[in-house]
Structures are given as structure tokens and as C-alpha cells.
Amino acid sequence: MGSIYGKIFQISTFGESHGAAVGVVVQGCPAGINFDLDFIQSELDRRKPGQSRITTQRKEADSVEVLSGVFEGKTTGTPIAMLVWNGDQRSKDYSHIADQFRPSHADYTYFIKYGLRDYRGGGRSSARETVARVAAGALAKLVLAQLGVDIKAYVSQVGTLKLQTPVEQLDLSLTESNAVRCPDPTMAEQMFQYIDEIRKQGDSVGGVISAYIKGCPAGLGEPVFDKLHAELGKAMLSINAVKGFEYGSGFDGVALRGSEHNDVIVKDADGKVRTLTNHSGGIQGGISNGEPIYFRVGFKPVATIMQDQDSINEKGDKITVSGKGRHDPCVVPRAVPIVEAMAALVLVDFYLRNRVIQMPA
Numbered sequence: 405m406g407s408i409y410g411k412i413f414q415i416s417t418f419g420e421s422h423g424a425a426v427g428v429v430v431q432g433c434p435a436g437i438n439f440d441l442d443f444i445q446s447e448l449d450r451r452k453p454g455q456s457r458i459t460t461q462r463k464e465a466d467s468v469e470v471l472s473g474v475f476e477g478k479t480t481g482t483p484i485a486m487l488v489w490n491g492d493q494r495s496k497d498y499s500h501i502a503d504q505f506r507p508s509h510a511d512y513t514y515f516i517k518y519g520l521r522d523y524r525g526g527g528r529s530s531a532r533e534t535v536a537r538v539a540a541g542a543l544a545k546l547v548l549a550q551l552g553v554d555i556k557a558y559v560s561q562v563g564t565l566k567l568q569t570p571v572e573q574l575d576l577s578l579t580e581s582n583a584v585r586c587p588d589p590t591m592a593e594q595m596f597q598y599i600d601e602i603r604k605q606g607d608s609v610g611g612v613i614s615a616y617i618k619g620c621p622a623g624l625g626e627p628v629f630d631k632l633h634a635e636l637g638k639a640m641l642s643i644n645a646v647k648g649f650e651y652g653s654g655f656d657g658v659a660l661r662g663s664e665h666n667d668v669i670v671k672d673a674d675g676k677v678r679t680l681t682n683h684s685g686g687i688q689g690g691i692s693n694g695e696p697i698y699f700r701v702g703f704k705p706v707a708t709i710m711q712d713q714d715s716i717n718e719k720g721d722k723i724t725v726s727g728k729g730r731h732d733p734c735v736v737p738r739a740v741p742i743v744e745a746m747a748a749l750v751l752v753d754f755y756l757r758n759r760v761i762q763m764p765a
């Protein structure tokens with residue numbers, strides 16, 4: 405199931421939403437990294453279900469167990485296995501879709517590809533798998549922190565409620581101060597009420613997560629196929645429910661002229677190369693230029709809604725699927741740590757690729 409991700413810092417995830425556990429095996433993590441288990445757990449806590457009334461009400465401790473690759477608090481350079489047990493599966497919520505396809509979930513496509521599917525909680529297609537990505541991404545963040553790389557994401561749009569403030573004027577330390585994970589408390593409150601209203605109607609809504617990465621050194625990325633922005637795009641588009649990715653000026657940039665869009669290169673007072681503007685989003689020619697990297701990720705409204713919907717079953721009969729179970733009315737509050745984790749996995753991999761390439765003979 406396309407299970408290895410990354411070239412040097414590789415991850416392989418396993419587990420289903422209603423199986424025994426979910427977990428990850430990380431290969432290629434350098435030895436000697438201080439393995440801060442509390443930090444890894446705190447990242448998992450940001451993602452876990454049941455956080456507030458605007459997330460799924462499934463209650464999971466998501467308490468991580470480390471099975472290998474760590475000795476006396478440091479990574480040993482050998483495979484690191486991390487595991488989270490599932491505790492609050494309620495598979496009967498899914499009995500009714502054993503042979504039915506929910507509109508816009510992965511039920512039909514998994515069935516067509518494999519000829520069968522674990523319908524309980526969406527099985528492998530459930531975003532429960534992202535537990536494993538967040539655990540591995542937290543480890544990647546620990547490696548990147550040694551280089552001074554700081555990855556922050558936040559909710560910038562829910563439905564049509566859009567945060568207009570430029571990121572430089574936001575206090576990103578406020579992101580974790582509210583259940584929505586929007587750093588503007590007034591907007592966060594409006595977004596919360598909106599998601600709650602949608603939830604009460606048995607419906608769902610989409611949103612946008614913005615990411616802002618400071619301290620990334622110039623020179624990460626590849627010039628042709630594995631461009632830094634291409635790998636970031638792939639990483640983000642591999643997250644459940646993601647519909648769009650844009651970096652730098654993105655789609656808005658097309659309306660500008662070259663004379664407006666070009667990022668003029670200067671040397672600052674310390675002799676450091678900078679650009680006066682950053683429409684490039686910190687990446688030029690697929691390689692980081694040392695300016696902040698920023699991008700946006702668009703998530704669709706959650707597929708499983710608490711309403712009856714037309715569909716078909718495995719035999720092709722027309723049926724009505726009823727919405728049951730515990731679901732997120734909007735995924736973006738819990739997807740913030742997932743976006744950060746995937747960005748960290750991309751950056752750490754490029755950092756390690758450079759180390760190998762530049763190693764003296």
C-alpha cells in the first residue's frame with residue numbers, strides 16, 4: 405500500500421482505525437538525537453480525537469509506546485518503532501455500510517482496487533493513520549530543531565470565514581490557545597461557532613491551513629524532479645481530505661506583473677543574502693533560498709455527514725446511506741499538527757540527503 409515514504413529519513417506506517425493499533429517504523433534517523441518523548445506525546449495530543457465539541461467524539465489516549473531504536477534517551481541509528489493502541493473503536497457504527505459506499509469517502513475506490521475493504525471506521529483510509537505521521541514528524545522536528553528550523557501551521561480559513569491578516573502580523577504563539585487553532589482569537593471564536601452550527605445541522609465544512617517555516621537554511625531541495633515545493637505538495641496532498649496546495653504567491657501571483665512579483669536580492673547589514681519581498685515562498689528552482697517558506701493547504705468538507713444521502717451498494721443497487729458514528733464536522737483544527745509533521749518529514753529528508761551528498765570521500 406505505497407507504504408515507504410522518504411528517501412533517507414524513511415517512514416512506514418501500519419494499522420487501521422478499528423484494528424488493534426496504529427504505528428510507524430522510522431528508518432534513517434541519525435544516531436544521537438535526544439529523544440524527547442514528552443514532546444512527541446504533546447504533538448500527538450494536539451492531533452488526537454475528542455479534543456472539543458467541534459471534533460469527533462471518539463476518545464483515545466493516543467499514548468505512544470516506543471519499541472525500538474532508542475537507548476538512554478538517544479536515538480541509536482537503528483529503526484525506531486512507535487505504537488499507539490486503539491481503545492475506543494465503535495465498529496457497530498459501521499455495520500450498515502459493510503456493503504455500502506459513502507459518497508466522497510474512500511469506500512468505493514478501496515473496494516474497486518482490492519476487491520474487499522475493512523469498512524470499520526474506514527480501515528486504512530481513516531485519518532487515524534495520521535497518528536503515525538505525527539509521531540514520526542515530531543521526531544523529524546527534533547532533528548530540525550538542532551538546525552534552528554521552526555515549523556508552524558495554523559487555521560486561516562473555515563468555510564467562507566477567512567483570516568486576512570498577513571502572517572508577519574500574527575502572534576503564532578496564540579494558535580494553541582483555542583480549539584480551532586486560529587491565532588486570531590476573535591476570528592477563532594467566529595470559526596468555532598460556525599463549525600458548531602454546522603455540526604448541529606449534521607453537516608460538515610472545509611477549511612485552509614497555512615504553514616510558515618522559519619530558519620530553514622538555503623540549499624534544501626533538488627533542482628529537477630524532487631523540487632522542494634513538489635515534495636511539500638505531495639506530502640500535503642497525501643493527507644486525508646486535502647484538495648489543494650499552493651506556496652508563495654500561489655494562484656494570486658498570476659495577477660501580478662514580473663516587475664511586481666520578482667523578489668529583489670540584496671545583502672543585509674550582516675552581509676546575509678536576503679530578498680526584499682518573498683513571493684517565491686522561500687523556494688526558487690526547487691531549492692530553499694533561506695527566506696521563510698510558506699504555503700496553504702485546502703481541506704474539503706468531511707464526507708461522513710449525519711444526513712441521509714443517495715448512493716449505491718456493492719451490487720450496484722441504488723440505496724440511501726445514513727450518517728452514523730463519531731465524525732469531525734471540520735478537520736482543520738486537528739490537521740494543523742499533521743501539516744507540520746508532513747512538512748518536517750520533507751525538510752529532514754532533504755537535510756539528510758545534502759549531508760550524504762556533501763560527505764567527503
Ligand SMILES: Cc1cc2nc3c(=O)[nH]c(=O)nc-3n(C[C@H](O)[C@H](O)[C@H](O)COP(=O)(O)O)c2cc1C
Pocket residue numbers: 460508509510529530531643644645646704706707708730731732735738739742
Ligand atoms: C484530521 C482528519 C480527520 C478526519 N475525520 C474524518 C471523519 O471524522 N469522518 C470522515 O468521513 N472523514 C474524515 N476525514 C477525511 C477522510 O479521512 C477522507 O476524506 C477519506 O480518507 C477519503 O480521502 P479523500 O477525501 O482524501 O479523497 C478526516 C481527515 C483528517 C485529516
Ligand SMILES: C=C(O[C@@H]1CC(C(=O)O)=C[C@@H](OP(=O)(O)O)[C@H]1O)C(=O)O
Pocket residue numbers: 421422452453460461462464493494497524525526529530531532644729730731732
Ligand atoms: C479516530 C480518528 O478520527 C477518525 C477519522 C475518520 C476518517 O474517516 O478519517 C473517521 C472517524 O473514525 P471512527 O468512526 O472510527 O471514530 C474519526 O473519528 C483519529 O483521528 O484518531
